[in-house]
Amino acid sequence: MGRRGLAIGIDIGGTKVAAGVVDEEGRILSEARRSTPGTDPRAVERVIVELVEELGSGRRIRSVGIGAAGWMDLDGGTVLFSPHLAWRNEPLRANLQQLLRRPVLLANDADAAAWAEWRFGAGQGESRLVCITLGTGIGGAMVMDGRVERGRFGVAGEFGHQVIMPGGHRCECGNRGCWEQYASGNALGREARILASSNSPMAQDLLAAVGGRAETITGAIVTELALAGDTASRELIEEVGEWLGLGLANLAAALDPGLFVIGGGLCSAGDLLVEPARKAFARNLTGRGFRPAAGIQLAHLGPNAGLIGAADLSRVSSRVRS
Amino acid sequence: MGRRGLAIGIDIGGTKVAAGVVDEEGRILSEARRSTPGTDPRAVERVIVELVEELGSGRRIRSVGIGAAGWMDLDGGTVLFSPHLAWRNEPLRANLQQLLRRPVLLANDADAAAWAEWRFGAGQGESRLVCITLGTGIGGAMVMDGRVERGRFGVAGEFGHQVIMPGGHRCECGNRGCWEQYASGNALGREARILASSNSPMAQDLLAAVGGRAETITGAIVTELALAGDTASRELIEEVGEWLGLGLANLAAALDPGLFVIGGGLCSAGDLLVEPARKAFARNLTGRGFRPAAGIQLAHLGPNAGLIGAADLSRVSSRVRS
Numbered sequence: 125m126g127r128r129g130l131a132i133g134i135d136i137g138g139t140k141v142a143a144g145v146v147d148e149e150g151r152i153l154s155e156a157r158r159s160t161p162g163t164d165p166r167a168v169e170r171v172i173v174e175l176v177e178e179l180g181s182g183r184r185i186r187s188v189g190i191g192a193a194g195w196m197d198l199d200g201g202t203v204l205f206s207p208h209l210a211w212r213n214e215p216l217r218a219n220l221q222q223l224l225r226r227p228v229l230l231a232n233d234a235d236a237a238a239w240a241e242w243r244f245g246a247g248q249g250e251s252r253l254v255c256i257t258l259g260t261g262i263g264g265a266m267v268m269d270g271r272v273e274r275g276r277f278g279v280a281g282e283f284g285h286q287v288i289m290p291g292g293h294r295c296e297c298g299n300r301g302c303w304e305q306y307a308s309g310n311a312l313g314r315e316a317r318i319l320a321s322s323n324s325p326m327a328q329d330l331l332a333a334v335g336g337r338a339e340t341i342t343g344a345i346v347t348e349l350a351l352a353g354d355t356a357s358r359e360l361i362e363e364v365g366e367w368l369g370l371g372l373a374n375l376a377a378a379l380d381p382g383l384f385v386i387g388g389g390l391c392s393a394g395d396l397l398v399e400p401a402r403k404a405f406a407r408n409l410t411g412r413g414f415r416p417a418a419g420i421q422l423a424h425l426g427p428n429a430g431l432i433g434a435a436d437l438s439r440v441s442s443r444v445r446s
Numbered sequence: 447m448g449r450r451g452l453a454i455g456i457d458i459g460g461t462k463v464a465a466g467v468v469d470e471e472g473r474i475l476s477e478a479r480r481s482t483p484g485t486d487p488r489a490v491e492r493v494i495v496e497l498v499e500e501l502g503s504g505r506r507i508r509s510v511g512i513g514a515a516g517w518m519d520l521d522g523g524t525v526l527f528s529p530h531l532a533w534r535n536e537p538l539r540a541n542l543q544q545l546l547r548r549p550v551l552l553a554n555d556a557d558a559a560a561w562a563e564w565r566f567g568a569g570q571g572e573s574r575l576v577c578i579t580l581g582t583g584i585g586g587a588m589v590m591d592g593r594v595e596r597g598r599f600g601v602a603g604e605f606g607h608q609v610i611m612p613g614g615h616r617c618e619c620g621n622r623g624c625w626e627q628y629a630s631g632n633a634l635g636r637e638a639r640i641l642a643s644s645n646s647p648m649a650q651d652l653l654a655a656v657g658g659r660a661e662t663i664t665g666a667i668v669t670e671l672a673l674a675g676d677t678a679s680r681e682l683i684e685e686v687g688e689w690l691g692l693g694l695a696n697l698a699a700a701l702d703p704g705l706f707v708i709g710g711g712l713c714s715a716g717d718l719l720v721e722p723a724r725k726a727f728a729r730n731l732t733g734r735g736f737r738p739a740a741g742i743q744l745a746h747l748g749p750n751a752g753l754i755g756a757a758d759l760s761r762v763s764s765r766v767r768s
Contacts, residue, residue, distance in 0.1 A: 204736060276738075279738075282733070283699070285699045287696055297733060375700070378697070378701075379597060379602055380601045381597065381598055414517070414526060414527035
């Protein structure tokens, strides 16, 4: 596969499947969406086929890239594990190549988003890029020397599951104290619900904004309220930003990237999140003052990064380190 | 520089300078040692010149590799920072090449040791190797696709300074809660001194072994006592091993190596250290059961890994990623 021609990228999330035709410059020429049809692999395959037929009609599509939360084998052919879908050791690519009659690549969604930011977004030209996608959890990926670094078995980049607080909050991965329990949309929502359920006067505006129903608060709601000026919400985001910065300092100690790019839904908080992160990073980086330090930038491509990256990776898959 | 010929490796520690002539198979043909002459860069240079003249006499030495704790620039020419020596932005290589009339490479000591283990020791053939050197602190390094991965600015691999316990023990780096405050020789010594200073009946044998002087206990002493069967010392090492395993699980989440090689002085504890580490690793690895997992092995080359690696790196320096 060369770099030329159009590719379709498909981003399979827990609730929706987004697809787009992506050109060589990372532009989306047309888009389509479906609800994620439950967790049955066959049903997901049917939706993928539908989307490719719809978008590919009248166009020459060279390849199809599929991004999803989860672990793909190094070869990009088999889903080892996907948290939101019932895929376990699923040879998705073989099935799909037969159905689509085109080369298909499976990619971890965070890897795909990082690739897109490196090729077309905030990470262009960086030889050691670390991308963090802050959504319900933390997605992580590295692009090193122009290749996605996926580790020995294809499952590198799970930065969100580094234990940063032994004995801390229980994580969906089963462990305790994972970074994503402190620096993610879910963490923000949880802390806001706890605050709103308390009798703190700090919580009154927050609670009023959700009609007194503390249990309905999500990270997205807190972000909205913070952007509208709510003090408690701003403090909650600041706290998440501080945890983010501490974790980035840990990653910088280990990986020494030139740049961190921060994407994902939580980034709509902008500087309310990133400024506290930068401060905490600067305060926690080991050897500060005696070393150059990575920058921290917001992602450029927004929620389409995953499908753009999946499409582009399918075009240049020979460049993915394996 | 090719791979052929003899090279001299020099390992500059806080107390001693060890040097050796190393052949293409990683064998040490002859060795020499000096005390580290304080912290004056000129005095250290003189010792290096002396050692090279002594060891090189009557031999054709192609290059000289120098390993030291600290950060070298990506080019391997300048010491950015070294904790035990007074080097700050010291253009050590230029000075030494003039004095030695041979190519000189500067390497971080942990990078050098990891390279040696990959080339000649426990890490041979591994495409994603992470080495941990447990001494007074934690040294870390990665060999990826046959190259030392040094990051964007040359300072990657500082795994020991990942914060694993926010607000925890103060670290020599200035931060709190760094991994090396929990999983190192210094951590072992500190915990043993605290235990021995208490009135715990557990501490009696330990205290008796040091003539009642709790303040003289070091990690090395605890290791010796543990190997001789002292229960409290064994428990202390087990604790350190558990912290080691937790940190390795964090590194596996991020880097997904094929193998961890554990070297450094603390490794003389052998299975007393590594078995608890393996257990804690297995218990803390995210996604366990749905992913292949890295092995954990003791290093093969012992305390000479640093000088062997520095010598070999000086021979093949074009293969160091930059």
